[in-house]
Structures are given as structure tokens and as C-alpha cells.
Amino acid sequence: MRPTQIPKTYRVKSFGCQMNVYDGERMAELLAEQGITAAPEGEEADLVVLNTCHIREKAAEKVYSDIGRLRRDDGSSPLIAVAGCVAQAEGDEIMARAPAVKMVVGPQAYHRLPEMIREATEGKRVTDTDMPAETKFDALPRRRRSGPAAFLTVQEGCDKFCTYCVVPYTRGAEVSRPHADLIDEAKRLVDAGAREITLLGQNVNAWYGEDAKGRKVGLDGLIRELAEIPDLARIRYTTSHPNDMTEGLITAHGEVAKLMPFLHLPVQAGNDRVLKAMNRSHTAESYLKILDRVRAVRPDIALSGDFIVGFPGETDAEFEDTLALVDTVRYAQCFSFKYSPRAGTPAATMEDQIPLAVMDERLQRLQAALLRDQFAFNTASVGKTCDVLVERKGKHPGQWVGKSPWLQSVHFTGDVAIGDIVTVELSEAIANSISARLLSPVTA
């Protein structure tokens, strides 16, 4: 493509968290509205958007290798835009290091992409990492398409400033989207085919707003109202912070049938000195108390968390406290990471950074414990009857894949269609998923 041509096809590649997946979908909708169509699978796109993640080192490295891979044999490249959190944090560096990149756009500015594309096709290289007062959500096209399981960003940014984390710098301060906009977007997603909506936010349970009657509501209020949408069958939310786990939200887990029995509540570490150094503002005990309260109202809840091993100064004994916490909780699934120093965060310059070999060993031990518990959780599910939302075809002929209420991947064969909610009996736990037997055809 010559630089003066407006692109005809696009591809958006999202890295990292589900909020990036959501942003990637919204960018795709925005490009489609400009008459740019999705490039067919396997074909080169005129415009490639790399929607990046900056949370750990490897994520940023992937971006540079992707840019390299987009180079054609003659040395030219498609029109490349780098979006997302690496764009926000390292925009100038990307422009200097990767001449093939023509646009750098931050997570709060991507509604301006059409304008940027026009400028880029005039031969300019454009950066927009503003956090503008106007919200991108108002400028984005209305939702018209959805798969059966949809994401809906309700809150962005973070004011917690955990000392290891770049999010408060890349995504900015905590902002809640207005209640009415969210109800509207949820209804549109359901009209477009969504049966399940996952509410997203860096601190989703810090969401607050005002309902149509002017009453102040928290995330539990929003969930209760969304549960009134007749064709919406399931509601989830992620990611939560322990400090925002209100009584109302915990109660909702016991009362709102459409709220799925799954809670992702990162703890990061099991030792109070480390938690304090991380600026987590909760202790291991206060975290465990929250889980007890949730389990009291919803005994079958599946628990999930995030962990960081090798935070600066973490001793062997302190790491053992993390393993002990895992033994106490028995998570259904978890994410765990080696600490990665992020420029500009307080922890990056703390003394006593932990050697890589030590982090490797700790991560292996932690992941072995987490896998043990995940497998135990899945094995304990065998024999249960539950609903599954059919999300896609499986690898084998006639096979379908969906999610159980506890967010397990379930596969089975039978006469069903994507978007159906069917009843199955869970029959065998296999590593990361569960095979099942279809009991009834469509139940909803």
C-alpha cells in the first residue's frame, strides 16, 4: 500500500487483559464504521493495530517482534498503529525505535483513530496519548454485533497505586462510566446476541454511579439492574480489589441468580510485610475474611486470584506465606507472575531486587500448588449437573465448547448451536478443561 492510500482492510491484535480485548473490539467497530473491513484470515491487512499491554516486560517485547514480523520482503510494511498501554507509556520510544509505526494512540484516545489514519495517509507520523476530558465512549459507534459472551467496560483506571504497577500511569485515574450508558450498552449487546456479560474494570468493584431515580449505586446495584434484562442469562465481573468488596456486592452473590459463582480477587502475596511494601492496603487475614464471607453466602463459589513472586525484598520465609495462603484458599484457577520492574513505579527502584533464578524457582513451586488445586476443583466438579453457555465449536467434529457457571471450559458433543444454554453432566476433568455429557437440549 502506498502511503497516500486510505486502508481498505484492518486487523486488530490485542495483547494482555480483557479490557484490551474490549478496546480492540471497539476499535474494530470504529474502523468498520469508516468503511474499512476486517482482513480475511491469513491475508495481509492494509492497517494493523497492535493493541498492547505494558503490565510486564515480555508484553512490550512482543510488540517489537510483531512490528518486525509485519515487514514485507521489499522492506515496506502495512500501515501500523500501536495502541494500548505500551503506546501510552513508551510512545516516543516506539516512534524512535520503529519507523514502520505511523500512529501511536493511548487507551483513552483511540476514538480519534479515524482522524489519525487520515493524517498518516498524508505521510505524517501521529501520536495521541491524551487523556482527554471528553470520553471515548461517547464518540464510539453503538454496539451492533456480539458473540454469546460479551465484555462491557464499566470502569477504567486505578487510584490504588500498588508500588509495582503501571496501570495508574497508563490508564489514568479511576473513572466510572455513567449508569444509563451501561444499561444502554448492555441492552444493545443482548439485542445483538449476548447471553452473558462480563463487566470489566481495573477496579471493577470500585464502580459507582447514579441510577435513573438519582440514587447512588455501587456495582451490586448495577448487577441487580442488569439482571432484570430478560434475555441476559449470566453476569460476571472482573477484576476486583479486596478493599472494594462491599457488603452489598457480597450479598449479591447470594441473591442474584444470574450472577455467576465466580470471583477473581487478586491478593498478590500472602505475607503482610510484602503486602504493605506493595501498598496493597489489606492483609492476608483481611483478604481471607472476605473470602469466608463470600463463601458463606455462596458456598460453591469458584475463587481465582493473581500472584506476584519475587517482589523486591521478598524472603524465602515470606514466600512460604504465599504458599500457605494458597493452601488455605484452594483456588479454582489463578494467574501468577514473576515480579517485573516497571519504569516509573516505586518498586522498580527499591533495594534488594530478587535474582531471576530465585523468582523462577518460586514461580514453579507456586504454579505447582495452583495447578494441583485447579485440578482438584475440576475433579470435584465431576458428576455435577450444570448449565453451559455454548461459545464455539471444538477441535473435533461435532464438539462444542462453552463455560460452566464456575468459568471452567467444558466440551461435549450434541445437537446445539452457539449461544444456546444447555444442561450437561460434567464427566471428566482433563488438565485445563472438563468433558461433559449433554443432558438436555436448549434450556434457555
Ligand code: 5AD
Ligand atoms: N510484575 C509482575 N506482575 C505484575 N502485575 C501487575 N504489575 C506487575 C509487575 N510489575 C500482575 C498483578 C496484577 C496482574 C494483572 O498483573 O498480579 O493483578
Ligand code: SF4
Ligand atoms: Fe495495578 Fe494495584 Fe491498581 Fe490493580 S489495584 S491496577 S495491581 S495499581
